[in-house]
Amino acid sequence: MDKKILIAVAVAAVVVVAAVAAAVILSEGEKVKSGTVYYITLPPKDMRAALSTGQIDAYIAWEPFVSDSIVGEVGEILKWSDEIIPNHPCCIVAVRNEFANGPDGSQLTLRFIKAHIEATKWMKDALGDTGSAEYTLLVNMAVQFTQRNDSVVKAAFEHIEYGYDMNTNFRSALEQFTDMYIETNMTTNASLAARGYSSVEDFVGKYVNGSYLDDADSVSPNSTILNPDAPIRLGFLLGDLHQMAQVVAQNKTVTGTGTSLFETYGVKVVNATGAPFANGGAEMNGFAAGAVDMGYLGAPPAILNHLNAGIGTSIVAQANSEGSGIIVKAGSGITSLDGLVNKTVATPGESSIQFLLLKIALQREGFELKIKT
């Protein structure tokens, strides 16, 4: 009897110890990290200086402002944006609906998109062979466009994925961004409804117009310029390496025939008044004022300004994916997102894709992103 009691006690003790051990192990496994990362808003061009003077501990920006700090040995990469969301969309090509629906608008948009596709293909080929004359030409164009040296430009090219396709990944990423904007009051379900969209999926489905990409195969080179007296007014951002396709499409040496890719497809393009724009919000105001017909800009400002102010635009092609990164000060010893807790990170602003990427990366680790106070 005593023996039985002893066995029962021993079994109970083993069960209790095992349960406690399991609880400890499980709670360790489920332990959620907590902490706050603080942000401020800075233009990417000033981020390197702010990092080097110790005003900020890290920043997130697009190329070439990421490679600028790496090549200059001011900063080190903490995370490339493709490590946060692989193939995340970034810059897009937008068209003003009034222009696209106007006289020859549809045909002009189609020809523009064809030139954009060819420019993107040319860039991809050039980047695929770094020893080629095309690669050298591309680097030279980028140096001139961004006002950065060739080492920075070459390093930056390694992290940008140029492309024009708008696949399901692209669309679902835009849905995710829109959901996040609604969560953070940057836009509302009421705005969505006011623009005639029944849901976020419905909005993305209608706002992203893939018909020009679908029809682009039918466009052939055409020596007759369709719009000699009414050129397409092009909007783009200042020195944004993501938008190189428009630089390539406007360059007269790329085709080897003395005409630009735009001209090859029979379309005249000029820089819009106000271009290059300082940011996507300013470019969307150009669209609203009727001063921009087609433009390259980030997907988030296009979405937000369309939903909040009803600016009549559509996304008609992608310009690039990836190509952003989180930079920390060189020698800071920060090797993971944990190291950013209680530190200050500069972002280009709450409406930028970089802000969203930072927020997503931190949320996954259980950290909160709050404005520095």
Place this chain on the structure above:
Amino acid sequence: MGGMQRTLNTLKKAILQNWKQILLSGVSLACFVAGWWLYSAWLHGDWPFEGRERVDFAEYVPYPWVVLQVFIDSFQHVDGSGLYMGEHVVASLKRIFIGFMLALAVAVPAGLLMGRSKAAQAIGSPIVELLRPIPPLAWVPIFLVVLKFFWGPILIVFLGIFFPILLNVRLGARSVDPVLIDAARTLGARRSQIFFKVVLPYTIPYLMTGIKVGLGIGWMCIVAAEMLGAVGGGVGYYIFLTAGMSQYTTMYAGMVTIGLLSVITTGVAGLFERRLNRWMGMK
């Protein structure tokens, strides 16, 4: 209770004495709001302009009551940066206060010196005239990197407030009636006594004008000061943030906030001026 009654009586007396001005101010404000409402209705094609086609950019000019609603709401709900309007107001007030105190500390002695000393005028004038026309916005990127995030935005505000105070104090110090100085000297006053008992009091009304003008310009500079790197937000930051996302109704709420804050701070300066005048026996 007695104090409260006294204040109410004073207020009642002031209203009765100034009812015409108050009425005119009320009518002026009502006309402004009515004009705004009519323009908005004209753009939207609403009553009394029914049948008129709605203009594309109608959303850029929302109705006054919609702005009022968003303005009230902004104190109850956070914006895209996770802050309430109250927090933005506090952040901006801090910048304005520190910028104002700095401007006062530098501009008053500098203005008095330049107004009373030809050498000081010769030294200070070229720098003042060279820097005065430069818009504060131009300094933003430089101040941000050189003076960092705390002092950078404050110094932008400082620039806005500094020059009106300096120029008014200089004008006041220059305009002192020479007869008063001669009279003081005849009565045996020393240089320091002439300065503190004649020149300085004579300059006070000019200083107060400079303060009131400067505070208005300080608020005008707040968007430039807070558009970049503003720690803890600010009403200027709020306007910049919402404008970038085309949240124009929200942006107007920020503009209304700045207008109200400017009216309040300038009003406080006006009250202080009246007290000061009474204390100095000027009124």
